[in-house]
Amino acid sequence: MPAINLRLGAFSAALALLAATSSGAIAQKKYDTGASDTEIKIGNIMPYSGPASAYGVIGKTEEAYFKKINAEGGINGRKINFVSYDDAYSPPKTVEQVRKLVESDEVLLVFNPLGTPPNSAIQKYMNQKKVPQLFVATGATKWNDPKEFPWTIGWQPNYQSETIIYAKYILKHKPDAKIGVLYQNDDYGKDYLKGLKDGLGAKAASMIVMEESFEVSQPTIDSHIVKLKASGADVFINITTPKFAAQAIKKNMEIGWKPLHFLNNVSASIGSVIKPAGFENAQDIISSNYLKDPTDKQWQNDAGMKAWNEFLDKYYPEANRADASVMYAYTVAQGLVHVLKACGDNLTRENIMKQAASIKDLELGGLLPGVKVNTSATDFAPISQLQLMKFKGEGWELFGEILTGDVGG
């Protein structure tokens, strides 16, 4: 009897041990399609050709960055296999390419696909297939909708956040302002306008004295500027794309209208907007940013900027360092690496969304000091902080503290 008992005891102990180790092993490593002990397969779609091909540099920078990660040993020992396809900014092509990525290449997730129409075209599919549509490269506000689309998450500050920040500034520094708004009559312009109204809250109706919209097909917006001046507005919210922004700045000066001028971040480029409009005409215009401007002298000795330059020297020497897209891509690629590291050995699609939705105060080298990445189960807008800047001399001067404008989709 005792012998049998002993044997039984030993046996059950061994069994228990076996069970413990095997279940332990399962808990340690969990994979969905596209992940293994040696590799993580990431899909991406970029307009390398077609009307938006200028943005193709984002895909190239990301590829270079993952090369650097792989050269340094990968993520938890796994190499990133970055599969990037061209959709020429045409939504039907995006659908074809995303299906190729998910069904044929069997990627773990689709990272940073670019453009509002292409992302709209694949959003339903991604959520049906339950494949993460991670950190989409568009500023529309609708990506922050975890309830309807739990597999889609944004990245950069959305348009509404930006005007909410301007609204906060106006309420604080010019509470009796009479606001004139000029906006492009499409989803981009309307997104901005909505943010402004939400930010002003109950005072929106009394403070906004004029809303002028224009069609992107119009050759000039001069008449709208004259109307806005006639309305008696002393604050001008300029929601226009680069060509029109330059026209507006010039026309303001011509007719001698000198309101407090807010220019949307879309047109904050010195090269394509301010310079053509004339530096002398653009003094004291207020705009905002969240990335470090590589051409700005104040970051010369900044650690994040140095790391960025070293990365480009080694892995992407032909990059145009004045192109904001290169900095953008570098930052968002770092965001992905952060999420994958946080996932550890549990590389399931569910865990990726979970980790992407629980980023706390992440600081990245390309972001302005103080701008942090934050997400939660109900907040799918990772970056929603911006810093205001004023145009002085021949460059932007950052001022004030970092401001937050969180909005849902």
Place this chain on the structure above:
Amino acid sequence: MSAAAEDAVTEAPAVEAVPKRAMTLGTGTSLVILAALLVTPIFVKNFVVFQMTMVMIYGIAVLALNILTGGSGQFSLGQSAFYALGAYTSAVLMEVANVNYALTLPIAGLVSFGAGYLFGKPALRLSGIYLALATFALAVAMPQLLKLHFLEAWTGGVQGLTVMKPDAPFGLPIGQDKWLYYFTLAISLAIYIGSINLLRSRSGRAFMSIRDNEIAASAMGVDVAQYKTLAFGVSAGITGIAGGLSAIVVAFVAPDSYTINLAIALFLGMVVGGVGWLPGSFVGAAFIIFVPNIAESISKGLSGAVFGVLLFLVIFLVPHGARQVAMVAQHLLGKLTKKN
């Protein structure tokens, strides 16, 4: 280059007379291809099924252009506009008015037919490259028209419209992709057979007589104006059906999907497939879908240039497109059977 290739290049280009018989494939070949098309989806991934569906849809649109150019000898760079019109008609009917997806197709066809017929009227005064330019204007204008403010309630403006993808009816145990594949196959087949019959009919002969010599045609009693606009209408109508199908299969429409690039792609598909040879339309469609992917896999940064080189090779080596390849194949096959 061989002498044969040289000869082929110096032959009259683009729209030259195609004998009636040479417009189609033989019955045997057609049946083999049809059988292959019916069976393939069982063995391949859903994504490939989707790609094949897209090939057929673009094939229908190229076929429509082929009727216009290969049949009646008129050029059009505005096919993307009719394609967009059909796509939006289907999408809006499905999403706003809750019409069954299959019923939206004939409506899309009719709307596009109407638009094409009306456009054909003023276009009558133009011919050759001038007509191509006028239709080009149509293609450029279309995406902007779709973004118009007062249409936004239906079209969704710049954002576009997401369409519900239909399931297989009667509880058939096949997935959405396979169902849509067979659905598209049936429609392609109907349009293909219809087009062949059209070109072999009295109207078809009238089209071709206009293509070959307008003055002679009118001397023989063909109402040139009537048949020219009719060819435009029919071509636009078929393109509209292709557009409607694409809206159902892609499940999304947006103005950016229907730019001038699409019109050029369709034109390219027609040339690569062989002008006036209807089965070539589907070969041309496969070219415009798959070759950019091949080009991209060769070089990402230079995908456009690689595509250009591939296209140049095709045009240089087989200027009559797929038709020429098929004829050579037939010739070789004939030799083989003789020997045996």
